[in-house]
Amino acid sequence: MVTRSNIPRALPSPRELITRGALLLDVDGTLINLAPRPDEVIVPGSLRIDLEGLLGAMDGALALVTGRALADVEDLFAPLRLPVVAEHGAVMRAEPGGEARRLTLPVAPEEWRRTALGFATQHDGLVFEEKPAGFVLHYRLAPDLGEAAFDLLAGLISTRNDFEILRASMAWEVRPRGVHKGVAVRNIMQEPRFAGRVPVFIGDDVTDEDGIAAAEELGGAGYRVPDDFPAPEAVRAWLASLLEGLHGTAP
Numbered sequence: 001m002v003t004r005s006n007i008p009r010a011l012p013s014p015r016e017l018i019t020r021g022a023l024l025l026d027v028d029g030t031l032i033n034l035a036p037r038p039d040e041v042i043v044p045g046s047l048r049i050d051l052e053g054l055l056g057a058m059d060g061a062l063a064l065v066t067g068r069a070l071a072d073v074e075d076l077f078a079p080l081r082l083p084v085v086a087e088h089g090a091v092m093r094a095e096p097g098g099e100a101r102r103l104t105l106p107v108a109p110e111e112w113r114r115t116a117l118g119f120a121t122q123h124d125g126l127v128f129e130e131k132p133a134g135f136v137l138h139y140r141l142a143p144d145l146g147e148a149a150f151d152l153l154a155g156l157i158s159t160r161n162d163f164e165i166l167r168a169s170m171a172w173e174v175r176p177r178g179v180h181k182g183v184a185v186r187n188i189m190q191e192p193r194f195a196g197r198v199p200v201f202i203g204d205d206v207t208d209e210d211g212i213a214a215a216e217e218l219g220g221a222g223y224r225v226p227d228d229f230p231a232p233e234a235v236r237a238w239l240a241s242l243l244e245g246l247h248g249t250a251p
């Protein structure tokens with residue numbers, strides 16, 4: 001069980017967070033444990049129950065802020081419906097069941113996708129992941145291929161300065177420039193259920209640093225796995241403890 005004494009940095013009290021805060025939660029490596037492949041992750045049933053409870057208690061001011069594609073993350077958490085900012089901020093569904101709004105951004109050409117997929121197919125352990133605006137080459141199962149994968153992608157985008165390669169966790173992502181989790185945080189915090197609340201972002205990866213910086217610039221706070229929470233299990237236990245605190249059962 002998480003108690004105040006085994007969380008290293010002061011976190012807002014449950015009541016403070018629930019009444020005044022907005023929870024912005026990264027997914028892979030923060031809410032759920034990393035897996036060898038993107039399609040092998042597990043969303044625990046208890047996490048769905050706790051997120052649903054917090055969403056209700058916070059009047060809707062809780063969102064997933066993820067690099068995954070919107071349909072992918074919504075499938076992972078189904079049947080639960082949450083506010084989501086996906087593809088690092090490129091697309092947002094601020095109200096569960098509401099309209100998804102996409103920023104106007106360039107889309108990675110089909111030819112790049114075919115080349116990257118072909119490369120992954122020819123190299124054991126590389127995993128190609130498609131997204132609406134970009135795509136990813138994962139090398140977690142073949143770390144020695146990381147450099148070759150990067151070189152391939154660098155060659156593909158070399159004539160286009162409207163795309164960039166994002167260093168992710170054992171993966172390289174081709175994505176349009178100008179989108180990152182700082183954009184995601186600023187956009188969701190303007191939505192009716194979030195505006196006027198204090199953003200609290202939790203993440204684990206380099207890609208989350210923009211989100212943490214934006215939360216801090218907006219007067220909120222950022223927390224990291226493993227610095228502030230040793231692992232996703234601790235984040236999940238803390239989320240559960242928020243609800244217990246609200247109902248008076250937590251320390």
Ligand SMILES: O=P(O)(O)OC[C@H]1O[C@H](O[C@H]2O[C@H](CO)[C@@H](O)[C@H](O)[C@H]2O)[C@H](O)[C@@H](O)[C@@H]1O
Binds near residue numbers: 034038
């Ligand atoms: O912003 P996030 O929610 O943290 O998503 C970041 C990326 O997560 C996924 O890739 C990472 O997790 C996989 C599953 O554990 C792992 O196999 C992979 O090596 C990691 O890079 C997801 O596949 C990406 O689309 C997200 O951008």
